[in-house]
């Protein structure tokens with residue numbers, strides 16, 4: 066069976082859940098080979114094996130860290146040439162898509178971004194994408210070169226398939242040109258203790274209706290163990306960080322449950338949450354477009370509804 | 384200072400966007416088009432940079448006849464000239480082909496003076512792939528500094544701030560470079576009456592594939608490196624239960640969450 070290259074998304078060896086999803090999808094297409102770039106492999110080894118990596122290509126950090134995406138694309142291009150994989154799977158983050166973009170040009174290969182499903186097909190992997198703010202689904206495939214596919218978080222539930230991967234240290238040469246854009250400073254974001262927006266099973270978002278007071282939204286989210294999101298109106302007003310924005314120009318999330326509080330439901334916001342499994346909204350205005358999408362809606366003031374609900378959840382959980 | 388800004392003419396997101404059943408491409412006939420809102424940020428940033436020193440902003444677009452409106456709007460905002468790549472063979476081009484054509488056009492623009500910066504938006508509002516900037520950088524061999532929420536130019540280098548998921552990064556590259564900007568970077572201006580009048584006299588060149596030396600066989604739907612098998616309209620979500628809060632809205636909400644096992 067052909068190899069399927071999976072680019073590991075990690076922070077110092079802490080593997081993101083999306084990588085486990087990619088390894089799970091890769092097993093449908095062939096034998097997963099994890100490509101681990103950077104430092105901290107020891108922390109990652111166990112997870113990669115558990116989710117079925119048959120091989121690991123390990124590329125040490127010095128020449129790739131501290132630069133933007135170009136060196137990573139060069140690493141992958143060299144591996145694609147060597148291994149002739151059935152596909153390359155990369156997480157659909159901003160960085161993942163840029164790496165995929167450069168890899169596609171380097172290897173003369175077709176690229177599909179933001180897949181929500183990948184299945185084996187006759188002529189190669191078949192993908193499903195959700196387009197036009199979630200209004201359409203599109204089935205597509207790559208017709209040239211090596212299929213390069215970026216996959217959205219939460220597109221598959223990670224399934225374990227323990228393997229003991231053969232680990233190979235790969236020496237790659239990175240061009241000087243690829244190292245021309247340098248990261249000169251990194252300020253880590255403050256940790257909130259809440260789950261990651263991309264990966265969370267439940268997301269609770271607040272909009273302009275919070276009038277800048279996110280405390281009822283946060284308390285409700287914490288009672289549910291949820292991540293907190295925000296509409297662009299709330300972000301533009303400076304009430305919540307941009308990294309928490311949900312929508313076309315923020316995160317596109319697809320949790321089990323999405324709760325929108327004080328959010329009207331503009332098309333650009335929908336683009337980031339419409340594929341959530343269950344949708345709930347709290348809004349003062351019974352005509353708000355968000356109610357067209359909901360499984361359950363409360364017409365009311367979020368400052369009344371959320372605190373009551375939070376208290377009730379805490380009681381119920383006892 | 385010379386800056387090339389790549390812009391796209393897109394169907395309005397407020398309209399009913401759909402596909403052509405005949406060839407699975409985006410339907411551009413039924414919906415009004417406009418300059419992609421995310422490209423307004425790129426035009427604005429370019430204008431701010433040349434206004435702070437001196438120089439010219441050239442807007443570049445590839446698209447059908449109507450796409451000239453995207454150039455017009457940019458010229459009204461204050462850009463100096465436009466280049467429109469127009470060719471029937473381009474219909475259905477994918478991102479690799481688009482980046483090829485834009486790269487060739489930028490090389491031709493560079494022939495009478497190398498651009499210091501190529502600036503793009505963070506994504507188009509229709510395709511939303513967000514890959515053309517990186518592809519362009521790859522093709523042009525330019526350093527790539529993308530998703531900028533702040534851009535600073537000094538002494539032959541460009542420095543940006545990028546607000547990532549886990550951190551905020553400062554990234555530096557020598558110019559010439561390719562920069563993409565987010566919708567956090569500035570507040571795009573509205574064209575003034577003076578700007579609208581002035582735009583009428585600004586030069587717009589129209590180039591064909593032949594002018595760029597690109598073979599028509601390398602672009603368009605047939606040459607695309609990916610193929611769409613089919614598309615389907617997602618069934619509209621069925622509206623569920625809506626209750627009006629009469630002092631028990633929170634409790635009812637929790638009852639729903641319990642019934643779905645979220646609590």
Ligand SMILES: Cc1cc2nc3c(=O)[nH]c(=O)nc-3n(C[C@H](O)[C@H](O)[C@H](O)COP(=O)(O)OP(=O)(O)OC[C@H]3O[C@@H](n4cnc5c(N)ncnc54)[C@H](O)[C@@H]3O)c2cc1C
Pocket residue numbers: 271272273274275295296297298299310311312313314315316326327328329330331332333334337347348349350353365366367368420421508566
């Ligand atoms: C190119 C582009 C990209 C964009 N990208 C995004 C994006 O990524 N994400 C995004 O969210 N938006 C995005 N937008 C903006 C989008 O169009 C809307 O402006 C935005 O989503 C509105 O945010 P909102 O729903 O919080 O505010 P509003 O539309 O003002 O809605 C506020 C809602 O709160 C309700 N409300 C007020 N008070 C209360 C209360 N006490 N209790 C309960 N309800 C209350 C009101 O009834 C109203 O429905 C984008 C726009 C453009 C042009």
